[in-house]
Amino acid sequence: MVHPKKALVAAAALVGAATLVLAGCSSSSTPTSSGSASSTAPAQADPAAACKPGTVGTGPLTVATILPQTGSLAYLNPPAEAGYGLAVQDINAAGGVLSQPIVVAPITDSGASSDLSISTASAAQIASSDAQVVLGAESSSVTLNFVDTITSKCKVQISPANTATALSGYSSYYFRTAPPDTVQGSALGNLIVGDGVSNVAFIVFNDAYGTGLRDVAEKTITDAGGKVVYGAKGQGQEFAPGQKTFSSEVSAAIAAKPDAIVILAFDETKQIVPELQAQGWDMSKVYMVDGNTADYSKDFAAGTLTNSQGTIPGAQPDPTFRQALIDFYKTSANADLKDFSYAPESYDAIVLAALAAEKGKGTDGPTIQANLAAVSGDTNGEKCTDFAACLALIKAGKDISYVGKAGIGPFNDQNDPSSAYIGIYKYDANNVPVFQKSVQGSAE
Structure with missing residues (x-):
């Protein structure tokens, strides 16, 4: 998203x-009639199949x-x-x-x-x-x-x-x-791998956007020899969109001894970050994406997210x-x-x-x-x-x-x-993401 x-x-x-x-990266998931993603759902018929040129x-x-x-x-x-x-x-x-x-x-x-x-x-x-x-x-x-x-x-x-x-x-x-997400997910995975991270935890919500990004980033990381120690595809460790408390998810993620934690969420990030900090996590080892790479200068104390990183699709x-x-x-x-x-x-x-x-x-x-x-x-x-x-x-x-x-x-x-293009951002001491560079990716 x-x-x-x-x-x-x-x-x-x-x-x-x-x-x-x-x-040729692609998701094996196909949308169901309810709008969710399922790896076992039948192929989606084109809703516009009956549309033909007319007057x-x-x-x-x-x-x-x-x-x-x-x-x-x-x-x-x-x-x-x-x-x-x-x-x-x-x-x-x-x-x-x-x-x-x-x-x-x-x-x-x-x-x-x-x-x-x-x-x-x-x-x-x-x-x-x-x-x-x-x-x-x-x-x-x-x-x-x-x-x-x-x-x-x-x-x-x-x-x-x-x-x-x-x-x-x-x-x-x-x-x-x-x-x-084949483009951003791969960029995120390569950023993490390039930083020398071996073991990764995903705190991800159960949403087509979140799980899609996780799946591509996970594949990129594991193909490079890394390991997902929490929140991996198929483990059932995603949280529900809109969830308000994250003590158990954060505890489980940290207990898995990751080198870095990736947060794939929207506004839930405002509850996840303080919980990570309260449990002693090094916040410079946090990665985010376009759904939550936001200006948190008014949400968190100065220095909370210093050197955390995020990705955002699009050219500046x-x-x-x-x-x-x-x-x-x-x-x-x-x-x-x-x-x-x-x-x-x-x-x-x-x-x-x-x-x-x-x-x-x-x-x-x-x-x-x-x-x-x-x-x-x-x-x-x-x-x-x-x-x-x-x-x-x-x-x-x-x-x-x-x-x-x-x-x-x-x-x-x-x-x-x-x-x-996918932009790479790093947070400053005011919890503001600052552009670092762009990487260009292909969806084909």
């Missing part, structure tokens, strides 16, 4: 980039959003709102899509995985709307709850933040501009784009934008949808779906970096490769980014 890119430095997105290549739509491109306005993930809404809002502004300033302004409606709440009734209701509202493109959700588990509802209506869903491997190739009408916004996001959000929401989590991915999702509509000369779902991969660059077209420049090439009859803000590669046959 998702989360915060705090304390972003103004360095270029590719500073310190290394190369990480994954050889090409030429009305305004309408985008619905299903993002976390409430719940434990609500802090992810501002950067997504800034990202998609800025994209709409830029596209409309360039003449809109098919010479019409983009419409954003309905704007709905996805809530969090702890209360799926919120996303169920929002998805039903979107399904009955005129929206052809749906931006969201941020949480993979939340998306698994409603993706059938959206894509079966031939609406294109694009998530800026989902990373669960269970969503790779889930539906022909589901895309994402964030890389699957360059200084100009970062300032544009800040300015847009200040104008639109009258608030300061302090987090940039998945803002580039939200921006790119809207630009890609708009370019697909322009290439196909239609704003209907099937036309956009049929052209998304092409405008993302899978035909090796001419590179362009903004909507206006890409539109000019399309109108000149040329194939394009949109090089977006998030630094992802073209969509592959699973509708995942074929490559992406």
